[in-house]
Amino acid sequence: MDDSGDENDSPRKDSVQSLTAKLDAQTLTPLRPKKKLKVANVHPTGPGSSKQAAIQEQRKQLPISRGRNAIIKEIRENDVTVLVGETGSGKTTQIPQYLLDSGLARNGMIAVTQPRRVAATSLASRVALETQSNLGSLVGYSVRFSDCSSEKTKIKFVTDGMLMRELLGDPELERYSVVVVDEAHERTLRTDVVLARLKEILKKRNSSQTDVKGKGKGKEREASGPTNPLRVVIMSATLDAEKFSSFFGNAKILYVQGRQHPVAIYHTAAPQPDYVDAALRTVFQIHTDQPPGDILVFLPGQEDIESLDKSIQLYAKRLPPDTHNILTCPLYASLPPAHQQQIFLPSPKGTRKVILATNIAETSVTIPGVRYVIDSGKCKEKRWVGRGIGGGFDTLLTRDITKSSAWQRTGRAGREAAGSCFRLYTEEAFNALPLSAEPEIQRCSLTSSMLQLKCLDQNLEDMEFMESPDMDGVAQALTTLYLLGALDDKKKLTPLGRQMAYFPLEPPLARALLASQEFGCTSEVLSIVSILSSSSKLFVDTSDTRDAARDANSKFRHISGDHLTMLNVVRAYEEVLQSEGGADGKKAPKAALKDWCMRQYVSHRCLTEAFEIRAQLRDLCEKQKIDWKVSCGDKRGEEQAILRSLVRGLVQNTAFLQPDGRYKQVMGRSIIKIHPGSSLCDKKVPAVVYDELVYTTQVYARGVSAITRNYIAEVPVTNHRGS
Numbered sequence: 174m175d176d177s178g179d180e181n182d183s184p185r186k187d188s189v190q191s192l193t194a195k196l197d198a199q200t201l202t203p204l205r206p207k208k209k210l211k212v213a214n215v216h217p218t219g220p221g222s223s224k225q226a227a228i229q230e231q232r233k234q235l236p237i238s239r240g241r242n243a244i245i246k247e248i249r250e251n252d253v254t255v256l257v258g259e260t261g262s263g264k265t266t267q268i269p270q271y272l273l274d275s276g277l278a279r280n281g282m283i284a285v286t287q288p289r290r291v292a293a294t295s296l297a298s299r300v301a302l303e304t305q306s307n308l309g310s311l312v313g314y315s316v317r318f319s320d321c322s323s324e325k326t327k328i329k330f331v332t333d334g335m336l337m338r339e340l341l342g343d344p345e346l347e348r349y350s351v352v353v354v355d356e357a358h359e360r361t362l363r364t365d366v367v368l369a370r371l372k373e374i375l376k377k378r379n380s381s382q383t384d385v386k387g388k389g390k391g392k393e394r395e396a397s398g399p400t401n402p403l404r405v406v407i408m409s410a411t412l413d414a415e416k417f418s419s420f421f422g423n424a425k426i427l428y429v430q431g432r433q434h435p436v437a438i439y440h441t442a443a444p445q446p447d448y449v450d451a452a453l454r455t456v457f458q459i460h461t462d463q464p465p466g467d468i469l470v471f472l473p474g475q476e477d478i479e480s481l482d483k484s485i486q487l488y489a490k491r492l493p494p495d496t497h498n499i500l501t502c503p504l505y506a507s508l509p510p511a512h513q514q515q516i517f518l519p520s521p522k523g524t525r526k527v528i529l530a531t532n533i534a535e536t537s538v539t540i541p542g543v544r545y546v547i548d549s550g551k552c553k554e555k556r557w558v559g560r561g562i563g564g565g566f567d568t569l570l571t572r573d574i575t576k577s578s579a580w581q582r583t584g585r586a587g588r589e590a591a592g593s594c595f596r597l598y599t600e601e602a603f604n605a606l607p608l609s610a611e612p613e614i615q616r617c618s619l620t621s622s623m624l625q626l627k628c629l630d631q632n633l634e635d636m637e638f639m640e641s642p643d644m645d646g647v648a649q650a651l652t653t654l655y656l657l658g659a660l661d662d663k664k665k666l667t668p669l670g671r672q673m674a675y676f677p678l679e680p681p682l683a684r685a686l687l688a689s690q691e692f693g694c695t696s697e698v699l700s701i702v703s704i705l706s707s708s709s710k711l712f713v714d715t716s717d718t719r720d721a722a723r724d725a726n727s728k729f730r731h732i733s734g735d736h737l738t739m740l741n742v743v744r745a746y747e748e749v750l751q752s753e754g755g756a757d758g759k760k761a762p763k764a765a766l767k768d769w770c771m772r773q774y775v776s777h778r779c780l781t782e783a784f785e786i787r788a789q790l791r792d793l794c795e796k797q798k799i800d801w802k803v804s805c806g807d808k809r810g811e812e813q814a815i816l817r818s819l820v821r822g823l824v825q826n827t828a829f830l831q832p833d834g835r836y837k838q839v840m841g842r843s844i845i846k847i848h849p850g851s852s853l854c855d856k857k858v859p860a861v862v863y864d865e866l867v868y869t870t871q872v873y874a875r876g877v878s879a880i881t882r883n884y885i886a887e888v889p890v891t892n893h894r895g896s
């Protein structure tokens with residue numbers, strides 16, 4: 174997301190020798206390990222013991238297993254239970270299995286929510302392995318654009334966003350007997366909405382037994398109560414437990430004592446302003462001095478990961494021949510799921526794996542083989558930059574982590590054996606960190622959540638949340654939904670709004686997709702919306718390849734700007750797919766497609782993901798009786814039709830050229846510049862529509878196309894009532 178151009182793509186210039194000297198001088202001060210527990214080796218390797226026997230033995234050794242019966246008893250007897258246990262104590266993998274074995278999910282499924290998809294999918298694999306079932310049968314997962322569950326599924330790992338979507342079709346979550354809200358301390362907007370909604374659902378589903386103050390009437394409820402009462406379990410390692418408990422009327426709090434393996438923690442003696450350089454030195458210090466074990470490095474974002482990756486690879490080549498190899502594995506949200514899964518593969522013999530991750534590896538995941546964690550102390554945080562800029566937008570800003578995050582990161586080192594965590598900041602700096610992050614509900618755009626709640630007949634602004642939402646954010650979300658025609662002037666949901674919510678897209682993109690029917694270009698807009706919904710960028714753009722990329726991309730360039738340029742890439746890729754035999758359900762050879770993408774400097778990942786998204790959106794269109802095959806086909810008319818559809822959704826993202834050559838938002842006060850990566854960067858056109866704003870040293874518009882003022886004027890903003 175952040176693309177400020179201030180990233181440093183060139184590898185660090187020191188030699189390994191000077192690097193090691195620097196490392197020695199740096200002196201990482203060993204600190205008292207937080208807690209060391211005596212736990213036996215959890216991998217029995219005696220003769221005849223199979224992998225499965227080892228796994229079952231390991232389960233028994235988890236700290237949580239000692240409290241199994243007491244935990245089940247409490248969950249059985251209370252509507253809501255708050256469970257706090259150290260990282261690695263076994264909460265996420267074991268509680269769902271205990272619930273299943275206890276019969277508590279006899280009449281419904283168990284949902285386990287996760288803030289991130291990589292955690293949801295990897296946990297589902299692990300629990301499927303532990304239950305000796307195939308992924309997607311007894312244990313499954315459901316994340317945006319990917320569902321791996323079946324009628325047999327009893328334990329389902331879901332992102333909090335997916336559970337919110339499920340609410341649209343099942344407002345009281347009747348198909349679930351237990352909802353486990355994991356990593357609740359992260360306080361994502363969706364977790365907060367889910368918690369607020371669960372409180373309402375409990376009132377309805379469990380009303381005959383309880384006043385929804387966390388407590389019910391024990392076992393008798395099962396005999397006399399509804400056939401499928403709901404239990405809610407809220408879990409975290411670093412939870413402000415009292416707050417959650419009081420939100421649910423003083424719900425019972427359970428503490429699980431102990432962690433499985435000790436982790437030694439080290440802080441630097443002095444602050445490290447260049448955390449990428451400090452991470453590089455620490456990686457090689459560990460690699461040269463410490464016993465085998467993989468390294469997990471936490472960095473704020475993709476740019477830092479790519480920079481460190483290059484530097485590590487450069488220095489690794491200069492290591493003495495008898496040293497172990499280093500294999501780097503990046504991990505960030507915009508990597509496609511298949512690439513993300515590679516981090517879970519064992520490292521080849523004689524190789525040390527170095528995983529370079531953002532905070533998506535911070536909670537819930539266990540990466541086998543990791544013994545060392547390097548924590549830069551930084552993360553990127555989504556924040557609504559609205560006030561004073563007019564129009565407002567979500568952006569990612571680099572900032573210091575919280576104490577909760579630091580503990581979670583440390584916890585990743587002690588999952589399978591004792592480990593070490595190297596914090597690239599001082600102990601004083603750690604002590605000064607805030608305990609936990611400001612809840613997203615007070616700092617992120619509320620538009621999408623508000624629309625979904627409207628579909629459930631609920632007003633976000635009237636609901637009871639753990640913390641009330643930011644009022645500017647509420648006003649902005651209402652304005653956006655009104656402008657999109659999702660709400661009428663009485664703030665009531667329109668049929669159009671309901672249809673928009675049906676698609677797992679940001680509301681502006683859903684609106685553009687629906688508008689494309691009017692302009693006869695659904696097929697084209699579907700392709701563009703799918704590219705925009707992919708988690709990677711379409712054009713590969715690094716400083717050292719910029720000129721070559723520009724040359725290669727020039728053949729796709731459309732005079733109107735970036736959206737039709739994207740469409741040209743999609744069309745060219747489709748031709749390659751067909752020429753390689755990828756039509757009629759057959760798959761084209763991946764290597765040939767990758768090779769083509771590399772030569773064009775476009776992202777194979779982005780295209781693969783976008784095509785998957787497009788296939789799913791086509792299915793959803795069919796269910797909504799929208800003919801996705803409708804295409805404007807005619808080259809002369811297509812530009813107008815497509816851009817007019819996009820403006821219907823992105824009307825708030827439009828700007829006019831000013832006499833002084835700058836652009837000013839039509840519906841905000843911001844002066845914006847066109848991003849250097851846009852094909853319209855050097856051009857001056859009377860009006861533009863853009864996908865997003867990014868805030869670096871100034872406000873840049875990204876994904877930009879030239880439009881006429883008429884496209885904006887024709888957007889129907891006042892006649893939505895009942896439309």
Ligand SMILES: Nc1ncnc2c1ncn2[C@@H]1O[C@H](COP(=O)(O)OP(=O)(O)OP(=O)(O)O)[C@@H](O)[C@H]1O
Binds near residue numbers: 588
């Ligand atoms: N994919 C995996 N591969 C190997 N071991 C695993 C895997 N997933 C979990 N484990 C083992 O199970 C232990 C418990 O994991 P679990 O995720 O249940 O802990 P947790 O208490 O939920 O921790 P956290 O709050 O950090 O997610 C891990 O420490 C690890 O030993």
